[in-house]
Amino acid sequence: MQYRDDTNLTARRSIYVYRQPRIDLVASVLDLAGLTGRETVAEVGCGNGPYLAGLARRGHAGRLLGVDLSPGMLAITRAAVPRVGFAVGDAQRLPLADGAADVVLAPHMLYHVPDQAAAVAEFRRVTRRDGQVLVTLNGADHLAELGELAAGTAAALGLGDPGVWDEQRHLSMTLDPGQRLLSGVFETVERHDFTGQLVLPGPEPVCRYLASMPATQAMPDPAAFTAAAGARMPFGPDGTFRVTTHSGLLICR
Numbered sequence: 001m002q003y004r005d006d007t008n009l010t011a012r013r014s015i016y017v018y019r020q021p022r023i024d025l026v027a028s029v030l031d032l033a034g035l036t037g038r039e040t041v042a043e044v045g046c047g048n049g050p051y052l053a054g055l056a057r058r059g060h061a062g063r064l065l066g067v068d069l070s071p072g073m074l075a076i077t078r079a080a081v082p083r084v085g086f087a088v089g090d091a092q093r094l095p096l097a098d099g100a101a102d103v104v105l106a107p108h109m110l111y112h113v114p115d116q117a118a119a120v121a122e123f124r125r126v127t128r129r130d131g132q133v134l135v136t137l138n139g140a141d142h143l144a145e146l147g148e149l150a151a152g153t154a155a156a157l158g159l160g161d162p163g164v165w166d167e168q169r170h171l172s173m174t175l176d177p178g179q180r181l182l183s184g185v186f187e188t189v190e191r192h193d194f195t196g197q198l199v200l201p202g203p204e205p206v207c208r209y210l211a212s213m214p215a216t217q218a219m220p221d222p223a224a225f226t227a228a229a230g231a232r233m234p235f236g237p238d239g240t241f242r243v244t245t246h247s248g249l250l251i252c253r
């Protein structure tokens with residue numbers, strides 16, 4: 001399972017050290033949330049907890065709660081931010097009472113959920129009427145060049161199906177449809193886009209990223225695939241491979 005623990009997630013995140021301009025997404029999202037520090041905040045799909053850790057570091061005094069489908073992820077996060085309460089749970093049926101949270105965070109997780117409308121209804125249900133829900137997603141163009149590289153490599157190796165890049169799960173719910181879905185449930189949805197480029201100086205970060213993908217891990221020879229992808233990287237005149245990054249925050253009230 002992709003999220004049994006945080007190994008794959010951490011490997012994928014490491015590529016963002018090459019992002020220009022540099023951005024601290026967690027800090028930007030928490031700044032835009034404009035919290036007083038007293039709110040009860042629940043993060044759904046908290047993973048290894050960068051947002052909960054960020055809130056704890058900021059001295060957030062209100063209750064912090066993390067929910068995730070993966071007990072392995074929660075074990076890691078519990079060790080990192082011990083003051084947070086945790087529950088194993090599914091976004092489609094949250095283990096929280098109506099109006100239990102002032103703020104619900106759902107960063108980079110909605111595209112993993114089979115019934116995304118059910119999850120959004122749950123975000124609404126567990127958030128106080130005057131509270132807010134913060135969802136982060138990616139744009140449809142996010143990492144597009146990396147997707148083309150992976151699909152082209154798979155085709156060149158006769159691995160057939162461009163389904164290799166089905167792994168770009170984030171495409172199952174991107175910013176535009178996400179905004180439409182949330183606008184049907186909340187009165188207002190305020191959008192903030194964060195765009196940039198990964199400026200990659202060589203094949204290593206790309207090979208590491210591709211190696212973290214389940215489709216790669218399911219191949220007969222994952223190392224041959226990542227090496228072939230590295231060899232096909234279309235470096236520009238400045239010797240770098242540039243990849244679009246595009247994520248965004250939807251603040252729902």
Ligand SMILES: C[S@@+](CC[C@H](N)C(=O)[O-])C[C@H]1O[C@@H](n2cnc3c(N)ncnc32)[C@H](O)[C@@H]1O
Nearest residue numbers: 003045046047068069070090091107108109112
């Ligand atoms: C890409 S990670 C994002 C982690 C964290 N929110 C962040 O932004 O760093 C997605 C997380 O969502 C969790 N997840 C996937 N499907 C879920 C579901 N139906 N309900 C709750 N959590 C889920 C995964 O276990 C994983 O930890």
